[in-house]
Amino acid sequence: MGRAKRKAKASTRPDIHAVAHLARVSIATVSRTINNVATVDPRLAQRVWKAIDTLGYSPNSQARALVSGRSRLLGLIISEITNPFFPELIQGFEDVAVENGYEILISSTNYEPQRMEQCIQRMLERKVDGVAVMTFGIEEPLLDRLAQREIPLVFVDVAPKGPLFSTIEVDYYHGIREAVQHLAVLGHRRIGFISGPLHLHSARERQSAFLRAIGEIGLKLNPAWLQEGDHTLEGGISVMQKLLDSGDAPTAIMTSNDMTAIGVLHALYKADARVPEDFSVIGFDDVTIAQFTLPPLTSVQMSRRELARCAVLALRDHLEPQPSSYVPRYKVQTKLTVRQSTGLPSARPFRRGNGRNGRKPAPQS
Amino acid sequence: MGRAKRKAKASTRPDIHAVAHLARVSIATVSRTINNVATVDPRLAQRVWKAIDTLGYSPNSQARALVSGRSRLLGLIISEITNPFFPELIQGFEDVAVENGYEILISSTNYEPQRMEQCIQRMLERKVDGVAVMTFGIEEPLLDRLAQREIPLVFVDVAPKGPLFSTIEVDYYHGIREAVQHLAVLGHRRIGFISGPLHLHSARERQSAFLRAIGEIGLKLNPAWLQEGDHTLEGGISVMQKLLDSGDAPTAIMTSNDMTAIGVLHALYKADARVPEDFSVIGFDDVTIAQFTLPPLTSVQMSRRELARCAVLALRDHLEPQPSSYVPRYKVQTKLTVRQSTGLPSARPFRRGNGRNGRKPAPQS
DNA sequence: AGTCATCCGGTAAACGTTTGCACCGCTCCG
DNA sequence: CGGAGCGGTGCAAACGTTTACCGGATGACT
Numbered sequence A, B: 001m002g003r004a005k006r007k008a009k010a011s012t013r014p015d016i017h018a019v020a021h022l023a024r025v026s027i028a029t030v031s032r033t034i035n036n037v038a039t040v041d042p043r044l045a046q047r048v049w050k051a052i053d054t055l056g057y058s059p060n061s062q063a064r065a066l067v068s069g070r071s072r073l074l075g076l077i078i079s080e081i082t083n084p085f086f087p088e089l090i091q092g093f094e095d096v097a098v099e100n101g102y103e104i105l106i107s108s109t110n111y112e113p114q115r116m117e118q119c120i121q122r123m124l125e126r127k128v129d130g131v132a133v134m135t136f137g138i139e140e141p142l143l144d145r146l147a148q149r150e151i152p153l154v155f156v157d158v159a160p161k162g163p164l165f166s167t168i169e170v171d172y173y174h175g176i177r178e179a180v181q182h183l184a185v186l187g188h189r190r191i192g193f194i195s196g197p198l199h200l201h202s203a204r205e206r207q208s209a210f211l212r213a214i215g216e217i218g219l220k221l222n223p224a225w226l227q228e229g230d231h232t233l234e235g236g237i238s239v240m241q242k243l244l245d246s247g248d249a250p251t252a253i254m255t256s257n258d259m260t261a262i263g264v265l266h267a268l269y270k271a272d273a274r275v276p277e278d279f280s281v282i283g284f285d286d287v288t289i290a291q292f293t294l295p296p297l298t299s300v301q302m303s304r305r306e307l308a309r310c311a312v313l314a315l316r317d318h319l320e321p322q323p324s325s326y327v328p329r330y331k332v333q334t335k336l337t338v339r340q341s342t343g344l345p346s347a348r349p350f351r352r353g354n355g356r357n358g359r360k361p362a363p364q365s
Numbered sequence C: 001a002g003t004c005a006t007c008c009g010g011t012a013a014a015c016g017t018t019t020g021c022a023c024c025g026c027t028c029c030g
Numbered sequence D: 001c002g003g004a005g006c007g008g009t010g011c012a013a014a015c016g017t018t019t020a021c022c023g024g025a026t027g028a029c030t
Helices: A016-023 A027-034 A042-055 A061-068 A086-099 A113-125 A140-148 A172-186 A201-217 A233-245 A258-270 A304-319 B016-023 B027-034 B042-055 B061-068 B086-099 B113-125 B140-148 B172-186 B201-217 B233-245 B258-270 B304-319
Strands: A073-078 A103-108 A130-133 A153-156 A165-171 A191-195 A226-228 A252-255 A280-284 A298-302 A331-337 B073-078 B103-108 B130-133 B153-156 B165-171 B191-195 B226-228 B252-255 B280-284 B298-302 B331-337
Touching: A016 A027, A016 A042, A027 A042, A061 B061, A073 A086, A073 A113, A073 A304, A086 A103, A086 A304, A086 B086, A086 B103, A103 A113, A103 B086, A103 B103, A130 A304, A153 A304, A165 A172, A165 A304, A172 A191, A172 A201, A172 A252, A172 A280, A172 A298, A172 A331, A191 A201, A191 A233, A226 A233, A233 A252, A233 A258, A252 A258, A258 A280, A298 A304, A304 A331, B016 B027, B016 B042, B027 B042, B073 B086, B073 B113, B073 B304, B086 B103, B086 B304, B103 B113, B130 B304, B153 B304, B165 B172, B165 B304, B172 B191, B172 B201, B172 B252, B172 B280, B172 B298, B172 B331, B191 B201, B191 B233, B226 B233, B233 B252, B233 B258, B252 B258, B258 B280, B298 B304, B304 B331
Parallel strands: A073 A103, A073 A130, A130 A153, A153 A165, A165 A331, A191 A226, A191 A252, A252 A280, A280 A298, B073 B103, B073 B130, B130 B153, B153 B165, B165 B331, B191 B226, B191 B252, B252 B280, B280 B298
Antiparallel strands: A298 A331, B298 B331
């Protein structure tokens, strides 16, 4: 009956041999059963499953990975987890990964391009099967270095060449056009845009989508209404203040991300202006916080769960041959979520401190 | 010269044999060198390091884990990553883990206790060395089942018995007393508290810390000012509305978490009351969003980075014998962060819709 | 009935490390 | 001068899987 030497192993977790022994089959059969590969006699299979169940066996993923060369681990590189843009992305990534039998490994660059190298290094040591790079502002030279690695990589927007690389496209235009249209329908003709730092690919994309939308809808854009921000709260505050000081502020302000929009809200609050009565504000990203601002922020949303899903699927498609009928399509939409920061334009232009709403300026503590 | 069969391995990543061969030593020596275990002749060691460097070798963590039985992987179980409480915790956990040479694996329960089982399952399959359970509202029976596992576990607040378990204590009282004192110094005598759901351990802790602080500072608490919330925005809104409707609202409101406080802010905004002129509001947790509300929220902070650091260290202390001089102390402080939602109490009681600030009610969209 | 193809299950060799054990040469001491 | 002790190194056996390969049984066809 073979294998007499292992017996009464007390407290250690059961291994494949224990299962094989209990089911009176060889370990090969157990392996084939749990991987449902090739054909195993249904009666044997049943014995095996039963044995697995009674022993509470679960395969050792490291041994598996070691011999098969596939770890079923997916890497996710992000900028910084405390940036409210990312948690939802991570959640989506994890959900879809787990759905497909993968575990995930997260690493953050903290916006420092040189840390990307370490992230990749850690991922490689853990032998991930593929990596999704979802960080802001990835640089071209860095891409080339990434290209050396022999694992599938997926990016957003940017499209490096190479058979192991995939790109997820984002249709910024769709949602931004909806936003501009929304404002136009409300009656706004003076619409401003505060962009992100223009060295960022995604910021440029958003800005040009805005310009295109303005053009196609047939509005006129005063160049002074197009300002460059930096995707921070403070940036939003100072740019909005500048617009107010100019004396020729637009009646509606769109921004390249929600942080900037919240900055705008703060600036308006300080200037004693009301939203949406005096100004309409639209953010971008529809970060969780957007629901909680005062007033809740109208924002253009790119589904981060969808983005994450695409990323996982793109990697999976590299790793597991798909049926020929399957046509991958990695593209995510954007769309407008209307909340309470947008409304009809004010009848007469807002003038700072005209006191028409009688509020004293907020006290400085 | 041995090992002639491996040669010209072209594109595969170098393994320990390649290093050994290049350094003209055995693989055992290479292993001992990189783990700096036992004593290796410095000259050999140097040859080894050089070989490692020229080949760009990095050890295969799975093979390592397989034979050593230690994966250098730490599990982290949280409630939900999109809850703004967690990202900072995760960040801290990761930082300290990486500092100590560990990687982390995250899993979320989504507040469903039954999912805890799956989380643990996944962790065990990946053979984590230890797990930190940082989820809200863990149930006693679940703890007992966790106890079956043979890996170190660390918890917050709750203290299961067992040699493999550690607990991190949180000193809620310190920060909450600071908060009450802050309000008292400003002149508030009517201070209310909106608790979390009282079946949660941490919510009870916070409430009793508040009661103790009120007592020790010598204030009187009207029982109507002590309300149970549910840690959600909506809960905060409705409880605050109830307080306003009662006609005997406190002049300052403390809450058991920031979400509730933001709800309070919303309710006050709708009721046309001003913060901090009419009411002072203090949150708990000091979540990132608290900086961005209107006005920025005064809040009691428990350092989540510190909490995370304690968790990692507690696990490490279980896994790696520490020098006897080392005395572990897993306790984290709370403290008050003052922003702009607190100020002097209003001279005369606020009355809804008395129009004294002339604002029209916010339009419903 | 004999031969061949087919199918399924078992045996054993990997995968890349760590580590117990044995060995070798040196030093030190009797 | 010989033996004991020891520091340093190599050999080989694990760790728990997957999978190529082989061999035995079974059914079909001539």
